[in-house]
Amino acid sequence: MENEITILGSNGTKGLEGGTSAFYINAQNVIDAGNLLHPLKKDVAKIETIWLTHSHLDHILDIAYILDSYFEKRVETLVVRGLPETLEAVQKHFINDIIWPDFTKIKLTDSNKMAMVCKPIDIGEVYRLDETTSIYAFETDHTVPSCGYVVKKNSSSVLITADTYDLSCVERLVKSDKSISTLVIECSFPSEMEKLAIISKHLTPKLLFSGLKSIETLGLQLKINHIKPLYKKSIIEEIAQKQGVWEVEILEDGKKIHF
Numbered sequence: 286m287e288n289e290i291t292i293l294g295s296n297g298t299k300g301l302e303g304g305t306s307a308f309y310i311n312a313q314n315v316i317d318a319g320n321l322l323h324p325l326k327k328d329v330a331k332i333e334t335i336w337l338t339h340s341h342l343d344h345i346l347d348i349a350y351i352l353d354s355y356f357e358k359r360v361e362t363l364v365v366r367g368l369p370e371t372l373e374a375v376q377k378h379f380i381n382d383i384i385w386p387d388f389t390k391i392k393l394t395d396s397n398k399m400a401m402v403c404k405p406i407d408i409g410e411v412y413r414l415d416e417t418t419s420i421y422a423f424e425t426d427h428t429v430p431s432c433g434y435v436v437k438k439n440s441s442s443v444l445i446t447a448d449t450y451d452l453s454c455v456e457r458l459v460k461s462d463k464s465i466s467t468l469v470i471e472c473s474f475p476s477e478m479e480k481l482a483i484i485s486k487h488l489t490p491k492l493l494f495s496g497l498k499s500i501e502t503l504g505l506q507l508k509i510n511h512i513k514p515l516y517k518k519s520i521i522e523e524i525a526q527k528q529g530v531w532e533v534e535i536l537e538d539g540k541k542i543h544f
């Protein structure tokens with residue numbers, strides 16, 4: 286059976302084109318909210334759960350707009366899930382009645398249901414999304430508390446790191462969870478900008494491939510996202526040199542990820 290998710294926003298920051306971090310799992314579930322409104326249009330009203338990786342703006346932005354732009358169309362509460370620190374940051378600094386209305390205090394039209402609720406996740410706990418799909422989170426290494434997700438459909442899984450510097454979590458997981466066939470890993474900066482990558486806890490092609498060295502013979506698919514648009518050309522050129530060792534694909538908005 287064909288297992289797939291779709292990347293809705295592949296960029297590492299807002300550029301002139303394209304969106305930032307978001308993955309479509311099924312009609313009710315997405316990972317991150319960087320770019321939901323434009324690709325999904327009126328179907329954003331059907332989203333029931335957003336699984337956040339961390340609190341940075343390029344990953345949370347469209348929480349604001351999917352609630353506001355299709356408020357009348359919503360029939361279910363929007364459940365925002367993530368690490369407790371991530372949810373606290375979203376509520377304290379974003380959906381707080383100052384930057385944007387606090388939708389956790391607003392009821393849906395003609396309903397007793399709240400428009401939004403935040404619900405923390407536990408690392409490693411498996412959450413079932415539908416008959417064939419489940420998800421669990423793992424800790425990653427970024428400037429704020431952050432996690433990645435493993436999405437399993439039928440018997441195969443895709444691992445999504447989101448923003449991270451350290452890749453030992455990936456190495457550990459692919460060795461312990463044999464269902465993982467595909468990796469989606471961020472690569473924000475070219476290797477010549479390693480200093481900035483380390484300070485901002487992101488990856489360059491050099492850091493990425495050295496971090497994956499011990500698992501390069503396992504035959505996993507490797508997909509790259511979160512490239513800063515300004516450096517796209519040089520990052521793609523660098524990654525191309527590694528073709529052969531890894532079968533690498535650079536993800537673009539709307540691309541289906543088969544696993």
Ligand SMILES: [Zn+2]
Pocket residue numbers: 297306341343344448511
């Ligand atoms: Zn980011």
Ligand SMILES: [Zn+2]
Pocket residue numbers: 339341427448
């Ligand atoms: Zn980030």
